[in-house]
Amino acid sequence: TTRSCWEEKYRPHLLKVDKSRLDIENARKQITKRKQEGKWTFYGHLFIWENMRQSLGDLCLYESMLLDPDWIHDYCRVYTDFFKNHYRVLFEEAGIPDGIWVYEDLGYKNGTFCSPEIYKQLLFPYYTEFVNFFHSYKLPVILHSCGNIESILDLIVEAGFDGLNPMEVKAGCDVVRFAENWAKDLVFVGGLDVRILESGDRAAIKKEVERMIKGVLNAGGSLVFASDHSISSQVKYSDYCYMLELVRNWTL
Numbered sequence: 500t501t502r503s504c505w506e507e508k509y510r511p512h513l514l515k516v517d518k519s520r521l522d523i524e525n526a527r528k529q530i531t532k533r534k535q536e537g538k539w540t541f542y543g544h545l546f547i548w549e550n551m552r553q554s555l556g557d558l559c560l561y562e563s564m565l566l567d568p569d570w571i572h573d574y575c576r577v578y579t580d581f582f583k584n585h586y587r588v589l590f591e592e593a594g595i596p597d598g599i600w601v602y603e604d605l606g607y608k609n610g611t612f613c614s615p616e617i618y619k620q621l622l623f624p625y626y627t628e629f630v631n632f633f634h635s636y637k638l639p640v641i642l643h644s645c646g647n648i649e650s651i652l653d654l655i656v657e658a659g660f661d662g663l664n665p666m667e668v669k670a671g672c673d674v675v676r677f678a679e680n681w682a683k684d685l686v687f688v689g690g691l692d693v694r695i696l697e698s699g700d701r702a703a704i705k706k707e708v709e710r711m712i713k714g715v716l717n718a719g720g721s722l723v724f725a726s727d728h729s730i731s732s733q734v735k736y737s738d739y740c741y742m743l744e745l746v747r748n749w750t751l
Contacts, residue, residue, distance in 0.1 A: 502563075510573075510577055516585060516588055521593075524593075526589060526593035530593060531594065540597050541597060541600055542600075543602060547622065547626075548603045548604075548605060550578055572621065576625070578625075582629065586632070590636065597638070598638055598639045599633045599639070599640045600641050600643060600664075601643065604646060606644060606645065606651075608647065608671075610646075612646075615651050619654055623658050630658055631659060639662065641662035641664055642662070642663055644663075645665065645728065646670045656685065663685045664689045665690070665726065665728055666689050667727045668690070669728075674690030674711055675715060678715040678722075679714075682715070685720075686722075687723070688722075689726060689727050690725070691707060691711060691726045692707060693729070693730060693734065696726065696738055696739060701738070701741060708742060708746060711724070712724070
């Protein structure tokens, strides 16, 4: 609720590694098991933005970003070190995965929660540092962000993220348009409008699957086919399987 509350009651508990926060044994078992099965394994977690939104609340967060940016920098500094130190232990004692997911919803339906310039000043230096940390282990990093984030895609690329998910269509994103502009920089994971699946219209499903694959490939991009958001209970299993069949049987 206040900077003093952060400094007195929270910050001191984040400065040292606390192994009780890590399920090392289970992580080691899962990494070993999935690699033996030949599956791509990853670690993933929320990072500074989602932590701040949940800890400070939106009102306190947005006011403080304008009125007390030094507090925001301190919060991001402490948590960036916190995550790096704990991931380092996880890598050493549980094993190194094949990649990393970072979950940070930076946008909503109409755009980003803050201006690109505010994000650039207060958040993205820490994203860059975090991504570089994982790159030092030769790990690709995928950013998950719901909402309309097109205005900060250049920042996302500059921070070094290797992949982007999920490109939410109802918020104005379009994986084909993104590929036309950032194909050389990002792998795209997602992008199929889940509302088309919910409609049950097989012709529409087929049309959109073909548009996505052709569009991304023609732009020279890389696509991991998936929906643009969670699969809702309104999607019939048979329609979902139909979509997968289209993708799996795709030929140029």
